[in-house]
Amino acid sequence: MKTDRVTLIQGDGIGPEITAATLEVIEAAGVKINWEKVEAGQDVIAEQGTPLPDSVIQSLKKNGTGLKGPLTTPVGSGFRSINVTLRQELTLFANLRPVKSLPGVSSLFRDIDLVIVRENTEDLYSGVEHMVGSDAAESIKIITRRASERIARFAFDYALKYGRKKVTAVHKANILKLSDGLFLDSVRLVAKEYPRIEFNDVIVDNAAMQLVINPHQFDLLVAPNLYGDILSDLCAGLIGGLGLAPGINIGEKVSLFEPVHGSAPDIAGKDLANPTAMILSAIFMLHHLGEGNAADRIEKALAEHYKEGKLLTADLGGNTGTRKMASALAERIAKMG
Ligand code: ATP
Numbered sequence: 001m002k003t004d005r006v007t008l009i010q011g012d013g014i015g016p017e018i019t020a021a022t023l024e025v026i027e028a029a030g031v032k033i034n035w036e037k038v039e040a041g042q043d044v045i046a047e048q049g050t051p052l053p054d055s056v057i058q059s060l061k062k063n064g065t066g067l068k069g070p071l072t073t074p075v076g077s078g079f080r081s082i083n084v085t086l087r088q089e090l091t092l093f094a095n096l097r098p099v100k101s102l103p104g105v106s107s108l109f110r111d112i113d114l115v116i117v118r119e120n121t122e123d124l125y126s127g128v129e130h131m132v133g134s135d136a137a138e139s140i141k142i143i144t145r146r147a148s149e150r151i152a153r154f155a156f157d158y159a160l161k162y163g164r165k166k167v168t169a170v171h172k173a174n175i176l177k178l179s180d181g182l183f184l185d186s187v188r189l190v191a192k193e194y195p196r197i198e199f200n201d202v203i204v205d206n207a208a209m210q211l212v213i214n215p216h217q218f219d220l221l222v223a224p225n226l227y228g229d230i231l232s233d234l235c236a237g238l239i240g241g242l243g244l245a246p247g248i249n250i251g252e253k254v255s256l257f258e259p260v261h262g263s264a265p266d267i268a269g270k271d272l273a274n275p276t277a278m279i280l281s282a283i284f285m286l287h288h289l290g291e292g293n294a295a296d297r298i299e300k301a302l303a304e305h306y307k308e309g310k311l312l313t314a315d316l317g318g319n320t321g322t323r324k325m326a327s328a329l330a331e332r333i334a335k336m337g
Pocket of ligand 1: 242260274
């Protein structure tokens with residue numbers, strides 16, 4: 001079996017639990033990955049003086065592929081968001097968030113299959129903010145033509161490659177005429193290069209309502225950073241919650257696979273977390289590594305698991321722990337042979 005070197009960041013909060021579950025499932029599928037384990041997050045601050053040691057960035061640059069649990073940047077710690085810094089340092093410009101119903105999971109809608117492509121490097125996440133005196137604060141929203149065209153091209157190329165028929169740009173250009181206006185103009189320009197893909201645009205507040213009323217009208221949504229972040233949590237809610245939503249950060253040289261959700265400190269260390277979002281992220285990683293066979297078997301095991309609907313974690317109304325869910329999946333995969 002082929003081996004690949006992959007950076008592994010287990011993360012904090014529920015990170016170690018869902019990472020252990022994911023590794024158990026990958027192993028059951030017979031893939032031997034040569035993991036390079038690196039530590040980041042609040043637990044390394046005392047030892048290394050930063051939640052994001054340079055060795056983490058270097059490892060990802062060297063290996064080109066990473067699997068990552070959620071990381072929390074302690075509020076008021078003086079450190080910039082670890083996730084945002086990682087995305088900017090590695091120019092992980094596209095954040096792909098597939099939203100697909102899992103049959104058997106009770107949720108608001110059935111058969112949802114859409115993708116959110118979120119610009120990942122600028123917008124209000126650029127980190128340019130300051131106090132104006134002591135009673136006012138300014139955060140600067142940065143939108144550039146370069147990053148907007150780059151994410152638009154990525155979205156249309158993705159649509160072509162994976163058979164998506166329609167791209168919808170999400171914006172608030174009616175109010176933010178310059179910044180979101182530039183984003184919308186850039187996507188419109190790129191859309192002209194892809195006449196086979198249907199294109200439309202929708203204002204973000206309307207997008208939120210339309211997604212709740214009729215999500216099936218959407219195929220691929222492309223959005224600036226903030227709207228993409230918010231709408232992908234909304235979409236996770238449509239299919240059963242954050243425990244089911246995988247994510248992929250893509251750059252020219254590095255791909256980093258991670259669940260959409262955060263470190264969920266409220267349930268950390270209690271064997272309550274649903275590992276599905278991280279397992280789904282790992283499935284995308286296995287495809288990326290050319291391990292499509294193993295990826296398909298894990299996906300099939302997950303589908304059967306949910307169809308059977310017996311061993312559900314607390315977020316889905318069950319009382320199965322993270323560890324038990326992982327071993328049940330591993331057993332199922334092993335039985336597939
Ligand atoms: P962030 O700002 O990093 O997104 P957050 O605190 O806003 O973090 P999450 O950590 O994602 O958000 O948690 C939001 C809610 O969803 C919490 O109640 C958490 O317990 C729940 N949640 C998140 N991930 C999971 C999971 N994998 N399994 C079960 N519940 C989860």
